[in-house]
Structure formats: structure tokens, C-alpha cells
Amino acid sequence: MRIELLTIGDELLLGDTINGNAAWMGQRLAEHGVEVTRSVVVGDELDVIIEAVHEALGRAEAVITTGGLGPTYDDLTRDALAKAAGVPLRRDPTLEKRLRDRVEAARRPLAPMALRMADVPEGASLLGNTVGSAPGLRVELPGGVVYALPGVPFEMRTIMTEVVIPELIEDSGLHEVARRTLRTAGVWESVIATSLAEVEALDQIKLAYLPSSGEVKIRITATGPDAEQRLAAAEDRARALLGDAVYGAGDDTLDRAVHRLLAERGRTVAVAESLTGGLIGAELTAMPGSSATYAGGVVTYATELKHRLLGVPDDLLREHGAVHPDVAAAMAAGVRDRLGASYGLAVTGVAGPESQDGRRVGTVYISVAGPEDEPKVFNPRLPVPGVGGEIRGVIRRMTVVHALELLRRAILGLDVEHAAREAEEDREEKG
Known part of the structure; x- marks a missing residue:
């Protein structure tokens, strides 16, 4: 009907x-x-x-x-x-x-x-x-x-x-319908759809792709008298094809996935934020019990505070400005060490609407410093959507998602540059 x-x-x-x-x-x-x-x-x-x-x-x-x-x-x-x-x-x-x-x-x-x-x-x-x-x-x-x-x-x-x-x-006659939603972050919709072509072709299986800022949900719907069995098989195959890009299912959220991984390992995270202004900390403290895994955060908009509160070298800031991969790495290591957390997560960038220090709007550097590792830096190269105030909101939200996904991958010991390569390949393919 x-x-x-x-x-x-x-x-x-x-x-x-x-x-x-x-x-x-x-x-x-x-x-x-x-x-x-x-x-x-x-x-x-x-x-x-x-x-x-x-x-x-x-x-x-x-x-x-x-x-x-x-x-x-x-x-x-x-x-x-x-x-x-x-x-x-x-x-x-x-x-x-x-x-x-x-x-x-x-x-x-x-x-x-x-x-x-x-x-x-x-x-x-x-x-x-x-x-x-x-x-x-x-x-x-x-x-x-x-x-x-x-x-x-x-x-x-x-x-x-x-x-x-x-x-x-x-x-x-739709008495038998079963549905499941898988959740991904940091991977483009077109990449996911290409990967799931064989699942899309299965009998009585329908896929819907639901993108939002930095995330894509994949809704799998199965119909017919054996809908539950069809759904289970389709979900298993979709998970196998998408691999570690899937962070959760159903009502799961990225912050909950991160908390779960940290709690299982007895680890904590501290956050240093520039362009997001506390949004990552807000996300990580939204769920009850978050104090068990969230050590705290520092919002350092002013360049001088990055040096004074986080220990970012003064000569680095003078030479490159606040938006630079080495600055992000120093922020991550600084907040980890000064707040005594297992992981330090840091973001710096240009949310717009104007460029900064010669960096275009949408330039973002995210860094995670693990318990024993050198800080890793991720540059998602975000698109510049909309005009005026719309730019800031979308870029800031996408930065939050990419930062949490980077942290998730770091906790699991996964390749943190996976999403960056996927996005770059997709852009090159589109010309």
C-alpha cells in the first residue's frame, strides 16, 4: 500500500x-x-x-x-x-x-x-x-x-x-516487519552506500541512509513472514562490510559508546577545546555516571591561555598561530597530563564565518593523546555549508562528532586516519 x-x-x-x-x-x-x-x-x-x-x-x-x-x-x-x-x-x-x-x-x-x-x-x-x-x-x-x-x-x-x-x-498485510538501525561516524554516506550494495540487493530488505552532521545511520527494514531472520542476516552482513565504522545500534549514541569503552578499560578522558567552546565536554557529561570516565575539560579560546593553562609552547603559537596540527597535539598532551587523565582530546580550528591566521573556514585539527602514545592528529577538512551563522553551528557540531569518533578509534587501537582517507577519496571521486 x-x-x-x-x-x-x-x-x-x-x-x-x-x-x-x-x-x-x-x-x-x-x-x-x-x-x-x-x-x-x-x-x-x-x-x-x-x-x-x-x-x-x-x-x-x-x-x-x-x-x-x-x-x-x-x-x-x-x-x-x-x-x-x-x-x-x-x-x-x-x-x-x-x-x-x-x-x-x-x-x-x-x-x-x-x-x-x-x-x-x-x-x-x-x-x-x-x-x-x-x-x-x-x-x-x-x-x-x-x-x-x-x-x-x-x-x-x-x-x-x-x-x-x-x-x-x-x-x-504488513504483520511481519522487523527493523534495526546501525550507527556510524566519520564516514561519508556515499562510501557506506557503496559498501552495502549487496545488502541492498537482498530480497525483502530495504536500506535507508539517514545522514546528519558527521554521522550516518543505516536503517535496515525486513518484511515477510521470516522478517526477524532476514533482518538478522542482513545486519550481520552489513556489520561485516562496514567493519569498525559501526559504533553502535538502535538508540546508542557516540558519547555513550565512548563512555562504555573507557569504563570497560578503567580509563578516563580530559578535553581541551578551542572552536567548540565546551560542546565536547557537554556531550561527554550528558549521560548519568559520566564522572566515572570524564576527568574534566579546559576551554581555551584565547591563544595565550593555550600556553598558560595547557603548556603549548609559546614559540609554536607565535610561529603558526592557534590553528595548527602541532598546537592540537600539544593541547591534547597538555590536558591529559595536567588533569591526570588516561586520554587527552583536543580541538582547534576555524568555525567562521571569517578565516583565521591564513586558515580557511572549516579547517579543523583534532588530536588524541593516549596513555603511552604520542599524540595523533586528525584533519577532517570539513565542508563549508550555508552562510553566516549557519557555518559556525554546523562546523562545530561536525567537529564534536569527529572528535568523539577519533577518541573511540584510539581507545580501540584502530587507524585514526581511516575516516580522513575515506572522505578525501570520496571528494576526489566527485572531482
Whole structure:
């Protein structure tokens, strides 16, 4: 069964409200193996809504709409579905009583327009709303079925969970769906997709690649009566192909993976941060019990503090400035030694929007100093996305991810330059 989503409201179309409903519905439907083929946003115009519904049913078997079921005159979904079906709106006496009872219980006066929420296209089925006033609607049209849900997020989610998703699963026969998400960091999406080509080709297996700043999640979905067995085989093969690029699965996060590795070995880490301004320390202290593995951190934005607090040689800073691989290495060793940690992790670079000391925006040096090793330095050569303030946020977030991945690889004794080579090869391939 193919599903299209239609979210309705001028506030969504004009960007005044973020369309979180579509994102939530897409995620939940995908989790149950229901295929969403398109998501469309339209404003509060009767003819536009009708046209969008007809177009969607020309491509899909079902459409789920959100919004436009409230009491005001710009809530037009009921009217649009009635007109699309060629039927009148009828006031449902049970719904009207329920609305009157809710208003009376709240000790508020009843606004006459509130009773619009009791108007239902003739022949439509009601989808019970146990947490709000406006019911959902199920309307049969010549091209398929429309599920109309309120735009209030917790009301929409309740009806989706209690009514719509179970019905779609029943209608599509998707009783057997299994899903697993693998998590990677520091490797480009195209590299991962190329590596997993043979998994992508397996019967009743679907892969989705979900990139974010410096990370890529791989969602593996298996369908069919033996979905769990298919999923296990696909996951095993994906792990074998990706090797040590996989740091976790499911709800695991990179900081938790690092903490787990440190705790297993009785080790600690201290962090020296320049361009990230404490973001790595915040990430490493987000989970309860992090004090067992996180010794502390030093934020040294000022060049002079890198010398005074971390022992970075003054002549090195004068000659090369603060953004240099040797400076990153000295910061990592300095914070390790001065805070008495097993590992020192340091970052320095240019987050923008202007260049610094002749270094372009996106130049980042990350260093990790192990218990007995000389500091290793990693230059991820980050892309420069967006403009203005957008640059700083993305570069800083990507630096946090790359730094934690470098630490993870160092703890495991893996090649810390793996991700750098992968990224460089990918860029060269794209020209």
C-alpha cells in the first residue's frame, strides 16, 4: 500500500510553524513498514485542498491529512472532503453532545462556531479522539481512502497510534516487519552506500541512509513472514562490510559508546577545546555516571591561555598561530597530563564565518593523546555549508562528532586516519 501525506495550514506553508506532524508520521509509518511515497503541504484554500487530495489518490491508495478540523472558518478540511466526495456535511448529534459536555465541564461559554467540529461528511466514519475535541475522519473516495486527522500534535499522534496505523497494517498485510538501525561516524554516506550494495540487493530488505552532521545511520527494514531472520542476516552482513565504522545500534549514541569503552578499560578522558567552546565536554557529561570516565575539560579560546593553562609552547603559537596540527597535539598532551587523565582530546580550528591566521573556514585539527602514545592528529577538512551563522553551528557540531569518533578509534587501537582517507577519496571521486 502506498501512502501520501497532506498537511494543511497557512502557518505550515509560510514557515510560521515547523511541520513536525509530517516528520512524526513518516517515521512511525516507516517503522511499521508502510510506504510513504510523498508528503505535500498546502494552505487553507478549499479548492487547493480538494485538488491535492484528488492528485494524491491518483498515485496512492490512501492519503493521511492533518489540520483543518478545528472550529474556525479557515478550518476547511471537512468541507473539502465533503465536496470531493460529492456529499453534504451533516451534524452528528453524538459529537455535538460530546462537545457541549466538554465545554460545560470546563465551565466555559459555548461559542457557536465550536459546533462546526460536529459536522461530518455524509457517509464518513469517525476516528475517536480520546484526548481532544475534533474527531478524525475516514472518508472513502473513488480513488481510495482519506484519513483526516487534527493538526494538534498529541491529538494526531493518539489517533494515528490507536486507529490509523493498525488499520493500515491490517489492510496492507504488513504483520511481519522487523527493523534495526546501525550507527556510524566519520564516514561519508556515499562510501557506506557503496559498501552495502549487496545488502541492498537482498530480497525483502530495504536500506535507508539517514545522514546528519558527521554521522550516518543505516536503517535496515525486513518484511515477510521470516522478517526477524532476514533482518538478522542482513545486519550481520552489513556489520561485516562496514567493519569498525559501526559504533553502535538502535538508540546508542557516540558519547555513550565512548563512555562504555573507557569504563570497560578503567580509563578516563580530559578535553581541551578551542572552536567548540565546551560542546565536547557537554556531550561527554550528558549521560548519568559520566564522572566515572570524564576527568574534566579546559576551554581555551584565547591563544595565550593555550600556553598558560595547557603548556603549548609559546614559540609554536607565535610561529603558526592557534590553528595548527602541532598546537592540537600539544593541547591534547597538555590536558591529559595536567588533569591526570588516561586520554587527552583536543580541538582547534576555524568555525567562521571569517578565516583565521591564513586558515580557511572549516579547517579543523583534532588530536588524541593516549596513555603511552604520542599524540595523533586528525584533519577532517570539513565542508563549508550555508552562510553566516549557519557555518559556525554546523562546523562545530561536525567537529564534536569527529572528535568523539577519533577518541573511540584510539581507545580501540584502530587507524585514526581511516575516516580522513575515506572522505578525501570520496571528494576526489566527485572531482
